[in-house]
Amino acid sequence: MKHNVALVQVNYKFGNNVFLPHSVGLIRAYCETVPEIAGNFNFLDFVYLREDPVLVAQKLDAPNVVGISCYLWNWEWCTLLAKSIREIYPDCLIVLGGPQIPAKSEDFFHQHPYVDVLVHHEGELTFADILLEYLNDRPDYTRALGTSVRIEENRCLQTASRGRTNDLTVIPSPYLEGYFDSMLTEPYDFHASQETHRGCPYSCTFCDWGSAVFTKVRPFSDERLHRELEWFGKNQIELLYNCDANYGLLKRDLDLTKKMVETKQRFGFPQQFRAAYAKNSNSKIFEISKLLNNSGMSKGLTLSFQSLDGNTLDVIKRSNIKVNDFENLLKLYRSEGIATYTEIIMGLPGESYDSFADGIEQLLEAGQHDGLNIYVCILLKNSEMADPEYVSRHGIRAVRTPVLLAHSSRSEDQVIEYSDIVVETKTMPGDALKRTFLYSWTVQAFHNMGLTQYLSLFWRSQFGLRYRLFYERLM
Numbered sequence: 427m428k429h430n431v432a433l434v435q436v437n438y439k440f441g442n443n444v445f446l447p448h449s450v451g452l453i454r455a456y457c458e459t460v461p462e463i464a465g466n467f468n469f470l471d472f473v474y475l476r477e478d479p480v481l482v483a484q485k486l487d488a489p490n491v492v493g494i495s496c497y498l499w500n501w502e503w504c505t506l507l508a509k510s511i512r513e514i515y516p517d518c519l520i521v522l523g524g525p526q527i528p529a530k531s532e533d534f535f536h537q538h539p540y541v542d543v544l545v546h547h548e549g550e551l552t553f554a555d556i557l558l559e560y561l562n563d564r565p566d567y568t569r570a571l572g573t574s575v576r577i578e579e580n581r582c583l584q585t586a587s588r589g590r591t592n593d594l595t596v597i598p599s600p601y602l603e604g605y606f607d608s609m610l611t612e613p614y615d616f617h618a619s620q621e622t623h624r625g626c627p628y629s630c631t632f633c634d635w636g637s638a639v640f641t642k643v644r645p646f647s648d649e650r651l652h653r654e655l656e657w658f659g660k661n662q663i664e665l666l667y668n669c670d671a672n673y674g675l676l677k678r679d680l681d682l683t684k685k686m687v688e689t690k691q692r693f694g695f696p697q698q699f700r701a702a703y704a705k706n707s708n709s710k711i712f713e714i715s716k717l718l719n720n721s722g723m724s725k726g727l728t729l730s731f732q733s734l735d736g737n738t739l740d741v742i743k744r745s746n747i748k749v750n751d752f753e754n755l756l757k758l759y760r761s762e763g764i765a766t767y768t769e770i771i772m773g774l775p776g777e778s779y780d781s782f783a784d785g786i787e788q789l790l791e792a793g794q795h796d797g798l799n800i801y802v803c804i805l806l807k808n809s810e811m812a813d814p815e816y817v818s819r820h821g822i823r824a825v826r827t828p829v830l831l832a833h834s835s836r837s838e839d840q841v842i843e844y845s846d847i848v849v850e851t852k853t854m855p856g857d858a859l860k861r862t863f864l865y866s867w868t869v870q871a872f873h874n875m876g877l878t879q880y881l882s883l884f885w886r887s888q889f890g891l892r893y894r895l896f897y898e899r900l901m
Contacts, residue, residue, distance in 0.1 A: 428468040429490040429560070431457075434507065436476040436500050438834030439614075443664065446609065447474040448619040449495045449524070449549075451600025456550035459598060463557050467491075472609070478839045479503055483510035489518050491560060493545075493553055496524040498806070499829060503841045505538060512540035521556060523549040525634060529808045531574040535582050543567050544574040548624075550597050552588055594624065594646050601657045602650070610661055617665040618658055618696070622651055622682060626671035628705060631742045631810040632732070632771065632803060635671045645676060655686055659693030668701035674711040675704040683714045687721045700725040706747050712758060719764045726797065729755060730769040734785030738776035741820065742811070753792040760793075767797030772862050773848040774803055775811070775820035779858040779865075786869055787894045795883070798874050800866040802830075803848040812846075821852035868897050 433454055435447035450472060457463045470487055486492070492511055496504045508520050523545035528534060531544055545552045555570040567575045572588030591597070600606060601618070610616065625643040626635040658666055666686070673679060690696060699718055703711055711727070718724040731746050733739055739746065747755070759766050768789055772782060789798060805812040805824050816822075824846040831843075850856045872878040873893075878900065885891040 428466055430470055430488055431467050431557070432470045432473060432486050432489040432492045433495075434473040434482075434492065434504070435495040436474055436503060438476055438499065438831060438837055440834050442613075442615050443617050444474070444612075444614040445617045445619060445667070446601075446606050447472045447495075448600065448621075448669070450493065451605050452597055453493060453550050453553050454605055455598040455600045455603050456596065457554045457557060458603070459596070460554050460558070462561065463554060466561055467557060472605075474609070476500070476503060476837050476839060479507035479841065480510045483507055483514055486511065486515075489515060491519045491521065491557065493521045493523065493549075495549075496522055496526040498526060498804075498845055499831070499834075499843055501526045502843050503839065505541075506841060508538070509540045519543070519556075519560060521545060521553065523553070526807050527574075531582050531584055533582070534574065535576040535580040539576070539580045542576050543570075546572050546574065547588065548572075548591050551591060590625070590642065590644065592644060594644055599650055599654055601654050615664050616661075617667060618663045619667045619669050620651070620654055620658075621669040622646055622673070622679070623670055623676060627675075628671075628744070629810075630732070630744045631816065632774065632806070634806050634809040643672075643675065645678075648678060648682075651682060652685055655682075655689045658696045659689040660695075662693070662695045664696065665698045665700065666696040668699065671702060672704040673701035674708075674714050677710075680710055680714055680717075683717050687717050687723065690721055690723060697723065698725055699723045703728050705730065706745075712755075715759065715764050716762055719762065724764065726765040726767050727759060728769060729766050729794075731785070731789070732769065732771045733774050733777055733782075734770075734788050735777055735781035738774050738781065741776035742774055749788055749792055752789075752794075756793045765797060766794070767799055768794050770798065770800045770866075771803050772800055772866055773851065773854060773859055775816075775822060775851045776853055777851070778853045779862050782854075782862050783865055783894050783898075786865075787892060790869075790873070790893045795879055796874055798870060800870060802863075805846040805848065821850070822848055823850040823856075825849050864901060865897065868901050872897065872900065 433450035435450040437445050454469050473482060494504050494508060511518055511520060519542050521543045522541055527544050527546055529546060535541065543556060552570055552572045556567055559565045559567055559569055567573060568583050568585055571585055574582050574584040577583050623643050623645040625641060627641055627643060686699060715724060715727045729752060732744060756766060810816055826844050826846055829843040829845045849859055873882060882893055882896045885896055886893060
């Protein structure tokens with residue numbers, strides 16, 4: 427008799443839009459290639475809708491193993507689900523993975539005794555090892571690399587790192603294997619995620635993407651990606667969300683975009699495409715953006731800085747395009763009617779109120795009047811910025827606050843998700859950060875949304891009044 431495996435990856439809905447559970451789909455796709463797993467385990471339907479976690483646990487079909495994919499936007503929900511599963515199925519093996527799993531997990535099982543195993547970093551090969559170990563008469567999950575295992579008295583034993591999966595051809599596509607086909611009959615407008623490569627060559631301290639293990643970029647094959655695009659088109663995927671850290675980084679990304687546009691021309695889908703574009707925009711990214719814009723697929727191009735202060739950029743280990751180049755790029759994109767937006771983070775270590783306000787002014791002077799997105803600084807799990815030594819060195823103080831769900835509808839469940847946002851640093855005391863917050867929203871609401879944009883442009887061009895002074899006086 428086969429053992430039941432339930433894989434869980436829930437996200438918020440946005441209207442009637444729902445994301446297909448790509449991450450756990452990859453895990454199942456790899457596991458099914460292992461004969462011992464395929465012959466001994468039965469994979470239940472994916473759990474992908476965010477409903478009451480207690481009811482979700484009750485509806486599971488006698489699971490022997492549950493794997494749950496966790497991140498900032500579902501962590502509290504996931505832990506409540508795991509706790510509920512433990513109460514209903516006390517012998518079930520409960521495995522948690524995803525970016526929210528702490529790299530340093532010494533005290534984790536004291537806080538969450540209902541969890542058995544944690545998977546660190548990429549999960550496909552590690553979860554397969556866990557399933558294989560489950561088949562033994564006396565399973566010892568500490569044999570699996572890249573895990574933390576609950577042992578006696580809820581202590582933690584963390585195994586050696588598995589490292590990255592260099593050969594991505596061993597992981598089949600869940601789309602092409604048909605694992606989502608039955609879901610498409612559900613009454614939702616599905617969105618899909620696609621990885622074209624893994625890894626990030628950058629090491630920004632506020633991000634956990636380019637950790638030392640994953641700096642090398644590893645591509646999926648062109649043939650796989652082309653077939654996935656065909657699947658998205660045939661199955662009427664409305665939005666394709668690219669999962670790369672830097673789309674446009676590789677030479678072949680322009681050809682992939684051409685294939686995507688061609689797919690839309692044939693099937694009418696995918697209708698739109700969103701990506702995190704390569705940090706330093708170039709002619710190739712302009713050509714990519716032009717193709718997407720002309721086909722009606724563009725969701726806007728990112729020209730991000732995060733900060734324009736040299737000291738702050740050193741502290742967060744980031745380099746930017748030059749402001750002069752940025753101004754020329756804005757003119758180029760505007761001449762083609764391509765929407766751009768620029769992202770800035772408030773409260774980064776090294777930043778002061780003056781340096782931040784001056785940075786906003788530089789962007790306005792360069793011509794970025796409509797697309798300025800200013801975010802709070804979040805301490806992400808496993809990022810260098812969240813490391814206690816880094817926190818102490820830069821005098822970072824954070825508070826726990828409900829997650830801002832800008833691209834989601836209100837959930838049917840009552841579980842609140844949280845994030846830790848920076849409210850003070852050595853260079854930006856609490857009062858200065860409050861003023862920075864107010865200034866940020868003043869510029870976004872009054873300038874970027876058009877209420878006083880023409881007034882400030884008029885006063886700047888006719889009387890030389892600086893944008894910063896205009897908005898500080900307005901405040």
